[in-house]
Amino acid sequence: MSMRQSLTAVLERGATLTGSFATEPYEAAWAAEARWFVRTLAPPPDGARLLVHAQVSPDGLHWCDLDEPRPVDAALVSWTSVRFGGWLRLAGTLEPGGTRSAETTVHIYLALKS
Amino acid sequence: MTRTEDPALARFNPLPRVLVHDDFDTGAHGWVELIGNHDEHGDLGTVDDHMRDFRPPQLSSCNFFDVGTHGALSGTYALKVATRPLTGHTGVAIRRLTMAGRGLVQFETYLTYKSEAASAENRAAYAAGSGKWDANFHPSENQFGAFTVATDICDGVRYHCVARYLNTDLANRPRRQWVYPAVPEPTPREHFEGKLKLPPTADFTAPDPDDWHAFGDAQELCYNEVPTKVNWHYLRWLIDTRTRTNVELQLNDTVHDMRGVPVPAYAEEYGSLRNLLNFYVSVRTHTDVRNFLYLDSVLVSVDW
Numbered sequence: 001m002s003m004r005q006s007l008t009a010v011l012e013r014g015a016t017l018t019g020s021f022a023t024e025p026y027e028a029a030w031a032a033e034a035r036w037f038v039r040t041l042a043p044p045p046d047g048a049r050l051l052v053h054a055q056v057s058p059d060g061l062h063w064c065d066l067d068e069p070r071p072v073d074a075a076l077v078s079w080t081s082v083r084f085g086g087w088l089r090l091a092g093t094l095e096p097g098g099t100r101s102a103e104t105t106v107h108i109y110l111a112l113k114s
Numbered sequence: 115m116t117r118t119e120d121p122a123l124a125r126f127n128p129l130p131r132v133l134v135h136d137d138f139d140t141g142a143h144g145w146v147e148l149i150g151n152h153d154e155h156g157d158l159g160t161v162d163d164h165m166r167d168f169r170p171p172q173l174s175s176c177n178f179f180d181v182g183t184h185g186a187l188s189g190t191y192a193l194k195v196a197t198r199p200l201t202g203h204t205g206v207a208i209r210r211l212t213m214a215g216r217g218l219v220q221f222e223t224y225l226t227y228k229s230e231a232a233s234a235e236n237r238a239a240y241a242a243g244s245g246k247w248d249a250n251f252h253p254s255e256n257q258f259g260a261f262t263v264a265t266d267i268c269d270g271v272r273y274h275c276v277a278r279y280l281n282t283d284l285a286n287r288p289r290r291q292w293v294y295p296a297v298p299e300p301t302p303r304e305h306f307e308g309k310l311k312l313p314p315t316a317d318f319t320a321p322d323p324d325d326w327h328a329f330g331d332a333q334e335l336c337y338n339e340v341p342t343k344v345n346w347h348y349l350r351w352l353i354d355t356r357t358r359t360n361v362e363l364q365l366n367d368t369v370h371d372m373r374g375v376p377v378p379a380y381a382e383e384y385g386s387l388r389n390l391l392n393f394y395v396s397v398r399t400h401t402d403v404r405n406f407l408y409l410d411s412v413l414v415s416v417d418w
Contacts, residue, residue, distance in 0.1 A: 005140075005141050005173075007141075007142060007173065009170035009172070010147070010170055011170065013149075013158060013166060013167065014158050014159060014166070024169065024196065024198060024404075025196075026170070026172060027172040027173065027174045027175065027177065027194065029175045029177065029183070029190075030173050030175070030190070030191055058179070058182075059177060059178060059179035059182075059231075060177065060179075060230075061179050061230075061231065061233035061235065061236065062179070062233060062235070063235075086175060086177050086183070087177070
């Protein structure tokens with residue numbers, strides 16, 4: 001078995017998120033494994049909550065959900081995606097809760113391995 | 115197997131010593147997102163606004179909505195550098211080497227360039243540069259801004275050799291012209307010293323459009339009508355690090371003499387960079403449509 005390929009992409013760097021968002025599309029057809037990391041630099045205000053989910057696409061243009069929304073409720077949150085085909089992106093919503101307007105600042109990493 | 119018997123090498127025309135041969139079916143080969151410098155705390159908030167979002171390169175199967183996977187020149191994967199769908203945004207991938215000598219350095223690649231196909235989400239058909247499709251011309255071609263091949267070199271004096279294919283001007287009108295910058299690239303140290311501060315979508319190589327000048331004749335490339343057909347172009351760029359000069363740029367059947375194309379050097383010295391030899395490729399959109407530069411493979415060779 002030859003040595004496996006790996007590539008970690010920083011899809012968002014210090015991004016300030018509000019409302020609904022999606023990362024830029026990322027091509028991952030060569031990879032068999034994908035692991036997401038969301039690192040929170042500035043958490044949302046109390047009562048607000050960031051929910052994210054992986055999305056897949058046949059063409060990088062049209063997207064559907066791969067998994068259920070999960071909360072980003074720690075300084076560093078990680079999970080995997082499998083059987084994702086050729087494209088991945090991370091979509092999500094910052095629910096403001098009782099706050100009038102909420103924002104949070106994060107890094108989003110995608111670690112891929114063949 | 116000799117070089118001429120190996121199809122992966124026979125398609126290139128290298129100088130005597132091959133420094134790197136990057137086939138993107140076997141990984142990214144050190145091509146990585148360019149980012150500006152950060153402080154001693156690792157605070158990325160200290161990175162210059164215009165150098166913090168050059169986007170991670172992708173190992174792309176050249177996958178499109180109409181045909182599925184197009185694939186690369188050889189094998190399946192190419193290195194893709196992508197912009198955001200934001201006017202002025204630039205994607206940059208860089209490869210970092212140092213020099214063990216001085217003399218001729220040649221960068222060769224097979225490349226193609228595309229704008230993103232339209233969708234209901236991206237609304238590319240309604241973005242600036244769009245227009246009427248006539249079944250030959252596709253407006254997507256005028257939604258591609260520019261791609262650039264460039265270096266960052268330091269032998270004590272720091273300088274950049276740069277060549278840009280300006281597909282359209284900033285008003286999305288066709289130019290199809292090779293251009294070069296007459297000024298050195300703004301650096302994080304210049305920002306740190308209060309000499310400049312650039313906005314996020316500044317043209318980081320040379321922010322003032324008036325600092326870019328044409329060389330050679332205009333050159334039509336093979337966009338091939340629609341945003342989903344990939345035709346690979348041969349590019350060969352020769353520079354001389356002994357004289358800190360450009361030599362020539364070949365794109366397919368045209369060789370542009372670059373001996374008279376100036377190479378702007380920094381007046382100030384930079385530490386920590388002795389024998390720096392970086393190559394970067396960039397892609398810049400002039401409209402709110404993603405632009406892509408694809409490299410099938412890269413070969414860098416030298417005569418030292």
